[in-house]
Amino acid sequence: MNQQDSPVLVLGATGKTGRRVVDRLRARGRPVRAGSRRSTTPFDWQAPATWAPALAGADAVYVSFFPDLAVPEAPTAIEELVAIARGVGVRRLVLLSGRGEANARRCEAIVGSSGLSHTIVRASWFDQNFDEGHLLGGVLDGIVAMPADRVREPFVDCDDIADVAVAALCDDGHDGELYEVTGPRLLTFADAVAAIARASGRELDYLPISLDDFRTALAADAGPALANLLTELCREVLDGRNESLGDGVERALGRAPRDFADWARGAAATGVWAQR
Template sequence: MTPTAPKTLVLAGTGKTGRRVAAGLLARDVPVRVGSRRAEPPFDWQDDTTWEPALRGVDAAYVAFYPDAAFPGAARAVGSFADLAVACGVRRLVLLADRGAHEAERCEQAVRDSGAEWTIVRAGFITQNFSEAFLVELVRAGVVALPAGDVAEPFTDAEDIADVVVAALTENGHGGRIHDVTGPRLITFDEAAGEMTRAVGREVRYLPVTPGQFVSSLTGRGVPEEYATQLAGLMVEVFDGRRANVTDTVERILGRPPRDFAEYAREAAASGVWDARAESSGGA
């Protein structure tokens, strides 16, 4: 009998980057175990008794903390998971981290200290937040209200992040490396709204608001207050210009340019996700 090939565990495996990482690995004939609460065995960041069953028979893992590596407590959980992964025989860990966020930096250090062969993939604002996460309802309503001021951000496409992660998980030469992934240009949220307006054929405008107004807006739509407050705090932390630069990571690793926001907006609009009755999903 041929032994079963070691699997790669993909955490947040149904989320924005995770499902794309899983698909990319399967396209390379790499066996995948999806890490999510509905998977078998299930994985839940809030329940560490689910971690070891998910790690059995795993050789490598994509570590995407839910809801975000920049949220309070992420480093403690990621560090505990990384240590357990190594104890279970996992050889390679690839961590998704937020560019410029202090808690995410602590996550990075925890993975580096684990003893695994590690790669850090840093990303800023993920473009698909507009169509697969918390902003989709705002785009549908025509007003994207965020506490982001007029800062420019190198919006990063989830496809680019996932392709870099897949390369780090399957190819040599990525161990001990930090891959800082960005889009091809800096763009403000006001400019992003303009791109979405052109793509969808109706006005989508950006409205800068205070953190308190943002929290009230989210909780008024049923978002838990703790999550809304933490998300607002993260935006205040990172949308101060610290991430206002682009890198050549995508082109250097993948041999192609990163996807531009305008292309994303056209495809998202054509999919119908911003239509009034469309549904969305979230996750990393």
């Protein structure tokens, strides 16, 4: 079978980046196999027995780990996934990684030394955290609270991440590349929230809070496990280490990434922030 006829397995296929990767692959006419707990061939990071059946026969795999490569068990899981991928004849891996996370670096190194064709897509904070993720509730409530004051982040659009991932999955010339994908501008969380307020016409405030208050508030909504994970992630990466722009979108695609304000106008036009 021609490589183009073999399916691409997309892990996290209904998530923020996976869903967009699936849409783009289908638009290119590539066969796609969705991989998540609810997909036809289920893939569950908590159930390693599901991994080999999902990987078998795939030409390439988009690896979006859940909940985050920062968790202690991630490197072991990625090591095991890579071994199975090699065993069943997968040719190419594209790993979605996070900027500034020590454990994510370990996972990148495992994929890098897999012997398979591979590309690392190392992303900054997603724009979509504000309309599809854990910050949506804050936007709808009129107050977004994060354990970040003056630290700046180059928020990135998941559409740009998906474009880079699909180029790496389908086209030649991306093997061995590490793409730092960020937006084109450094923004504080207050700047980002102000841009959403302008785009949506909502009254919206930003409140910098302590890590402990962040954990407590999040635990009430999302449960203690996710609250602990996100708090430790914020402790690790919101210290200024990611206050720089990456050139991954430009290098992979030959075009600039989308600006946050432009993304916010598009998100507002969908009506997602018009509720409550």
